Amino acid sequence: MSARLHDPAHTARSSTARTSALLLDRLRERPPLVQCITNTVVTNFTANALLATGAAPAMVDIVGEAGAFARVANALLVNLGTPNPEQRDATREAVSAARDAGTPWVLDPVAIGALPLRTALAHELVAFGPAVIRGNASEIMALAGVGAGGRGVDAADGVEAAAGAAALLAERFGSVVAVSGPVDLVTDGVRTARLANGDALLTRVTGGGCALGAVIAAFVAAGDDVFDSTVAANLVYTVAAELAAEDASGPGSFAPRFLDALAAVDAVALVERARVTGSVDDLVDATAGARA
Amino acid sequence: MSARLHDPAHTARSSTARTSALLLDRLRERPPLVQCITNTVVTNFTANALLATGAAPAMVDIVGEAGAFARVANALLVNLGTPNPEQRDATREAVSAARDAGTPWVLDPVAIGALPLRTALAHELVAFGPAVIRGNASEIMALAGVGAGGRGVDAADGVEAAAGAAALLAERFGSVVAVSGPVDLVTDGVRTARLANGDALLTRVTGGGCALGAVIAAFVAAGDDVFDSTVAANLVYTVAAELAAEDASGPGSFAPRFLDALAAVDAVALVERARVTGSVDDLVDATAGARA
């Protein structure tokens, strides 16, 4: 027991969990209005994930309204999953207004690298300084201009392979970068956190990653430090996935349980389950400790 | 017991419940074909709510088809949640054809007031005489041109604050107006009903209000009196929400249970649970009576 109390990895873990729990409380007390410009596959799941967490979603994604709304929303998500021409222009309008009004926004560059239009759009948008960039390893590498994008990156070790690209993006655009994978990585170029929570079922529900982008936006609106907020969103989201997976019979029953868990997750669950450290080595140690 | 038999509020309640049950039977015997032009967030949930209730959904929302279909559909829903240019034109085509062909249609002016394009479109469309206008208090007030729209209206007392605006719209456009909130209000300018059924979980599932608009359209197609049909749709929908909430663990597990309940709700449940009156005072009395 005393060994664990003096274990720096353990201390970091509980400190992160407690900060995250505070931010979750704040989000639920004053539900942030989160504007989403996102792909047609995941609009419903994304809105439900925001509602379950405690935020207020608004899918305002047309030219002539997206900019005006970005000025009053508490945060904005831009997800490039199905970027038709109207949405591309609405995205430009929204991101420009968000920058002017100081509305923090999250860029999720879905499937860039191989697909030309969204790749060009992502490079154009990122120059507007998103508070957070969230993607999987190959998307982060493609946005940073390293790696081929979507090819040759094994999901199992991809996140660490993208650590350099994440740091580069963080420095270049002043953004916090979140790389999703079996172990999530969050960095602002100076601080780095690794989160090993989650469950594979989350990858078998469409929108599992996309909705996380929206939840990150909600936490950024609720907090003062973008790095802490991004870590908190990742932790809340992946701990909820663990809770949901416990009694799910497959991907179909997992999804409603996950929304229930997002609504129910609390400080106790976060502190008990958090597997967060600054480095992969710490994480391996911490995990060993948790198992011992 | 004899006191309740002679209680006018109680009599109104069972009469409404029995009329609603009759309309529900008629809807299920001859499933109406309900055309939906609705927002991208809720298409799936809306179609499933219609199917569960017993109606046949058809999402025909493109220029060149929306008008032709509105001539043969039994009812039409126009929901302005994500009105991109194609959908705005399809809506104009459909509403014009619906008026010509005598197809009843429901207008759901989502989030008008603050957002310019949909506000202008709602004012343009309402002149085509929707059978029903459904919205929350701030939307109804914005459409009536009273209040700021979406600001300063507290959800708890908003519905009563919008009663005047609802009556004004009913008179001006010959529409039945349904205002959704903790207590729903339905008025045709002469008759007014208030329904206190429902559950807060319905507000934590995206599309909870939007799908009600579609179910109202289905009931209008199934009945002869638009006011009775609108009340019936509200009652069936909110009683189903109560049934679903009974064993839900959160918003995720509530949604499938709600669809199950829409498919299962029957006359017995409606008569037992209906909390419907003509005035707020009656409702308070009736609720007190039910509790006594």
Next chain:
Amino acid sequence: MSARLHDPAHTARSSTARTSALLLDRLRERPPLVQCITNTVVTNFTANALLATGAAPAMVDIVGEAGAFARVANALLVNLGTPNPEQRDATREAVSAARDAGTPWVLDPVAIGALPLRTALAHELVAFGPAVIRGNASEIMALAGVGAGGRGVDAADGVEAAAGAAALLAERFGSVVAVSGPVDLVTDGVRTARLANGDALLTRVTGGGCALGAVIAAFVAAGDDVFDSTVAANLVYTVAAELAAEDASGPGSFAPRFLDALAAVDAVALVERARVTGSVDDLVDATAGARA
């Protein structure tokens, strides 16, 4: 027992089930990348059905990307449920690229017959030689130019009424044709299979038919014989529906159970439950045998 061993219908049944189980294993071992251009109502359910079955969905449906992606995808689904102008052009681009690159594709001509734009588009696209055409009886008859399309076809006997139209399409375009109904029919013009598995709840979930089109695409990518793959997809899909219906309380609880069942269905369930024959007569015999 020995009677059943020598029953040709029984033998056909187990042979089909075993072939289907092999294809399902192959699909899960090497998840095919299935591009979907589909309607806004069912994108989410379709992606989740593909993920549950074991495939990898990608909804790439915009002009400028749809063609490039069709060259690298393992299969393509084109569903005409909500064909806005952008999607119509993206569909043309994708189908043309698919033909050039040899990517097999599935055409689902949703609601053609009565609606003009999609009817014209379906006739234009089918000339590009889809590997599979999937629809209900009235859609298949409308595409073949027989019958009025969507009118006068009773769901109960529609599939057999469309058998001639299916054979005609198969011959004209070199496609396998799958007609969905209480008994599904699959034909390549020479071979014909009838499948009596499934559950009526599948018709009360929106996208029940549309997602099958995507699962057919996944099986076509996984196999060498388009006819066998189409039969396998129908069998896996409808046996999963039976498993899901066993403990569902309605259409709402059926949907997540169906996704769980798609993920769990295996050779044992397929062999035990398959009700597949070459002719309706065989099927009646086989069913009688199974009941005896």
